[in-house]
Amino acid sequence: MPPERxxxxxxxxxxxxxxxxxVAGDTLYVSGYxxxxxxxxxxxxxxxxxxxxxxxxxxxxxxxxxxxDGLDDAVKLTVYVTxxxxxxxxxxxxxxxxxEVPPARVCVEVARLPGDVRVEMDAIAYLx
Numbered sequence: 001m002p003p004e005r006x007x008x009x010x011x012x013x014x015x016x017x018x019x020x021x022x023v024a025g026d027t028l029y030v031s032g033y034x035x036x037x038x039x040x041x042x043x044x045x046x047x048x049x050x051x052x053x054x055x056x057x058x059x060x061x062x063x064x065x066x067x068x069d070g071l072d073d074a075v076k077l078t079v080y081v082t083x084x085x086x087x088x089x090x091x092x093x094x095x096x097x098x099x100e101v102p103p104a105r106v107c108v109e110v111a112r113l114p115g116d117v118r119v120e121m122d123a124i125a126y127l128x
Contacts, residue, residue: 001025010061012036021062026128028066028073032080033058034117043117048086052093055121063125071097073125079107080120090119 006021007013011033013020021030035044035051036058044054059077060070081090087107095102103123113120 006062006066008061008065010038010065011058012038012041021066023066023127026126028063028068028123028125028127030059030062030123030125032078032120032122033062034113034115034120036115036117043115048089048118049093051117051119052090053097055119056094056097059121059123063123066125066127068125068127073127074103074123075126076104076124078122079105080110080113081107082110082113082118084109086118 004023005019006023006028008020011020018031021028023029033055035046035054036042037044037054038058038061044051056071059074063073064070079090079094081087090107094105
């Protein structure tokens with residue numbers, strides 16, 4: 001079965017040459033998302049916690065569109081921040097979204113993110 005592209009209006013869309021997500025077998029690979037409102041295409045105003053929530057909402061929307069159960073199906077996330085001083089606050093907002101089995105994760109500081117946002121994440125989800 002060839003990989004299948006995932007498209008949803010519930011997460012920000014782009015004209016760039018990549019998919020919101022791609023399903024290969026029972027695995028979904030979700031592209032990186034920043035704190036962008038899918039309706040307006042604009043960065044969400046607010047503190048880093050609100051921006052982290054928006055990023056996770058966008059990822060959950062792609063997982064749900066692929067037939068998954070939102071963040072509950074996430075098995076691995078990568079968190080990119082432009083300032084590691086935000087780490088504890090991002091971690092607190094992130095941790096509030098996961099219960100019994102939080103996904104594996106890495107967090108890295110980067111020099112810059114598209115749109116000059118402060119946080120971005122990508123994900124891998126298991127749909128089986």
